[in-house]
Amino acid sequence: MPRYALKIEYHGGPFSGWQRQAGQPSVQQALEEALRRLEPKVPSVAAAGRTDAGVHATGQVAHCDLGRNWEPFRLSEALNWHLKPHPVAILAAARVPDDWHARFSAIERRYTYRLISRRAPLTLEAGLAWRINHRLDVEAMRAGAAHLIGRHDFTTFRAALCQAKSPVKTLDAIEIEKIPRDDGGAEYRFHLRARSFLHNQVRSIVGTLERVGAGAWAPSRVAEALAARDRAACGPVAPPQGLYLTGVGYPSDPFAPPEGPG
The missing domain is CATH 3.30.70.580 (Pseudouridine synthase I, catalytic domain, N-terminal subdomain)
Incomplete structure (x- = not known):
């Protein structure tokens, strides 16, 4: 077949x-x-x-x-x-x-999480992003995220019902960008890349970094939470509507157009 x-x-x-x-x-x-x-x-x-x-x-x-x-x-x-x-x-x-x-x-998976900061509820983007009503410190979130890059035991950042055989994963990248909006708010996009992820790992990381950006956590607390290897040490889990699976990488892209002559 x-x-x-x-x-x-x-x-x-x-x-x-x-x-x-x-x-x-x-x-x-x-x-x-x-x-x-x-x-x-x-x-x-x-x-x-x-x-x-x-x-x-x-x-x-x-x-x-x-x-x-x-x-x-x-x-x-x-x-x-x-x-x-x-x-x-x-x-x-x-x-x-x-x-x-x-x-x-697959050798890589890429996710993006959209978080929008503005006072008014979302209408056109309802169900497509997580809305909060306070600004976030991007540099603080980047400092917190740096503790998660590399190969670690991510027990703190996985769902209790996760069926993966091991909590050890290698997180290749976390990029965080801030995009000004015409409505006076801002959108924060979290781009994560790894060979594979644990159940709820991305949402757990984003929810934790949001606490850092809001000033409720110091960036160093992310390292402490990771080292705890305890789900109770994790920040709140971000809601699902902001999360997007944006791409999957393979040794050879099956969707790449064939190369022409020359």
Whole structure:
């Protein structure tokens, strides 16, 4: 059966998360139902990351095995037709080797968290960011984040029900940017990059850094929380609506356009 990689964008608000769950709407279910409108016996699809309820994606990657040879562009167009009206879109499709796996072949995952500071509630961006009504000290947050870069035991920053075999992960980068807004507020974007993440790791880190930016924590307290290896030492967990899976890296990008002559 030919194997295809799919690059997927979705609004996580209406879903219980990526993974199929009995009696709950999921992104995986919406995609598999669309695939089965094309081929009734399509096996289950596998994704690079299982995003939680309310979490969005601009660069999720999944793979599926189909019974016929599809031209990738026609496959993406057909799936987008059958995915309506779900807020899910196939951005690209590509034929991949039979042993290629969306999850196990990945060497990097990238997340962005959006946090907006303004007095008024969000309207057009409701459900797409975490709103707070106070400003944050970006330099203090960067100082706190520096303690988390590298290979560490991240027990403090993972969910109690996390199923990962080990809490040890290597966090390659945390970049924090501040973007002024026309409404007088500011948006803070946290960009995190690692080979893989623990359950709730990104939201736990962002929630902790928000406390640093607000002045409630000194930057050095982040190092103390990490060293504690205790979930109780973590700051509040940021809400899911600000989190986006923005990209997945592979040794060779399956969606890269073929190189032309010369």
